[in-house]
Amino acid sequence: xxxxxxxxxxxxxxxxxxxxxxxxxxxxxxxxxxxxxxxxxxxxxxxxxxxxxxxxxxxxxxxxxxxxxxxxxxxxxxxxxxxxxxxxxxxxxxxxxxxxxxxxxxxxxxxxxxxxxxxxxxxxxxxxxxxxxxxxxxxxxxxxxxxxxxxxxxxxxxxxxxxxxxxxxxxxxxxxxxxxxxxxxxxxxxxxxxxx
Amino acid sequence: xxxxxxxxxxxxxxxxxxxxxxxxxxxxxxxxxxxxxxxxxxxxxxxxxxxxxxxxxxxxxxxxxxxxxxxxxxxxxxxxxxxxxxxxxxxxxxxxxxxxxxxxxxxxxxxxxxxxxxxxxxxxxxxxxxxxxxxxxxxxxxxxxxxxxxxxxxxxxxxxxxxxxxxxxxxxxxxxxxxxxxxxxxxxxxxxxxxx
Numbered sequence: 001x002x003x004x005x006x007x008x009x010x011x012x013x014x015x016x017x018x019x020x021x022x023x024x025x026x027x028x029x030x031x032x033x034x035x036x037x038x039x040x041x042x043x044x045x046x047x048x049x050x051x052x053x054x055x056x057x058x059x060x061x062x063x064x065x066x067x068x069x070x071x072x073x074x075x076x077x078x079x080x081x082x083x084x085x086x087x088x089x090x091x092x093x094x095x096x097x098x099x100x101x102x103x104x105x106x107x108x109x110x111x112x113x114x115x116x117x118x119x120x121x122x123x124x125x126x127x128x129x130x131x132x133x134x135x136x137x138x139x140x141x142x143x144x145x146x147x148x149x150x151x152x153x154x155x156x157x158x159x160x161x162x163x164x165x166x167x168x169x170x171x172x173x174x175x176x177x178x179x180x181x182x183x184x185x186x187x188x189x190x191x192x193x194x195x196x
Numbered sequence: 197x198x199x200x201x202x203x204x205x206x207x208x209x210x211x212x213x214x215x216x217x218x219x220x221x222x223x224x225x226x227x228x229x230x231x232x233x234x235x236x237x238x239x240x241x242x243x244x245x246x247x248x249x250x251x252x253x254x255x256x257x258x259x260x261x262x263x264x265x266x267x268x269x270x271x272x273x274x275x276x277x278x279x280x281x282x283x284x285x286x287x288x289x290x291x292x293x294x295x296x297x298x299x300x301x302x303x304x305x306x307x308x309x310x311x312x313x314x315x316x317x318x319x320x321x322x323x324x325x326x327x328x329x330x331x332x333x334x335x336x337x338x339x340x341x342x343x344x345x346x347x348x349x350x351x352x353x354x355x356x357x358x359x360x361x362x363x364x365x366x367x368x369x370x371x372x373x374x375x376x377x378x379x380x381x382x383x384x385x386x387x388x389x390x391x392x
Binding site for chain 1: 308359
């Protein structure tokens with residue numbers, strides 16, 4: 001495959017700059033209170049110039065920001081199954097501790113988006129579903145390999161693991177001395193015959 | 197004690213109406229994107245008229261809304277200790293399931309307030325601290341009565357219970373089929389010698 005032509009590359013670089021600026025602005029103000037104009041100013045463009053790159057406006061900007069973060073988590077988990085996938089969740093929790101801004105953005109947006117009328121509602125709903133399904137599958141694989149405790153329902157456990165992860169992030173953001181990765185590791189361990 | 201005089205009572209009624217309207221408006225829009233003017237309109241007053249009752253403005257309105265909810269939870273827990281206090285937490289989770297609006301408001305605000313510069317940051321930080329301390333004390337009382345598993349650290353467990361409760365609310369608001377009270381009951385039970 002040939003490399004991108006000059007114009008295309010310039011446009012891709014610009015998009016990446018805009019996503020980075022959008023990330024910063026959303027991180028401070030959340031979604032509702034942030035304007036496209038504010039993001040345009042942060043990257044030294046006019047609103048019209050910015051909308052040339054993101055015709056979908058503020059929602060498209062948000063989705064680009066969210067996708068770029070989710071891509072990193074997916075890379076960590078790619079090709080992993082069963083216990084190894086569960087260990088990947090702990091690695092992701094450990095990486096969060098160095099990314100306060102992005103964790104704060106996610107926490108604020110996922111809370112705002114609980115409103116069914118919020119433009120990112122479906123995005124977050126589907127994202128949580130996808131994670132819950134993937135963790136359920138990993139627990140089922142662990143069960144099939146004889147590693148899950150007998151009384152554990154994989155779906156219920158997956159939702160609890162997701163709830164615990166989200167809740168720990170909230171407490172950590174509030175300045176509590178919680179070790180998110182260690183607490184997630186210990187919690188997942190309560191479902192397993194051999195702790196992680 | 198004599199009843200409130202007419203004028204005072206009228207003012208107290210007005211305050212209660214305003215708190216109710218503020219609750220509705222904050223529930224829809226969160227804190228950042230809501231204006232005092234919007235709340236004033238919802239209760240059929242001018243902004244100046246409303247500020248006569250809440251000189252502290254938007255933050256004072258928010259705190260009045262939060263206090264009125266916390267008061268109900270405190271009534272449920274009043275005078276209870278040890279296992280009985282822990283059972284009260286489950287009752288509160290059960291009551292939440294009928295109050296989507298207030299749970300959504302809390303979830304959005306507590307997320308927005310993770311920003312140290314958010315005007316309600318200290319309020320939420322202190323609120324979480326207060327809950328964490330109370331749950332820690334209840335677990336210590338349970339331990340002193342011989343009801344706690346030997347390897348459980350009350351403070352760590354209290355933070356995990358708080359994280360689980362907050363995380364379950366987030367999933368429930370996102371439409372997941374979680375039984376918050378039942379999941380909290382089961383989770384607290386993992387720390388106890390006899391389940392609740």
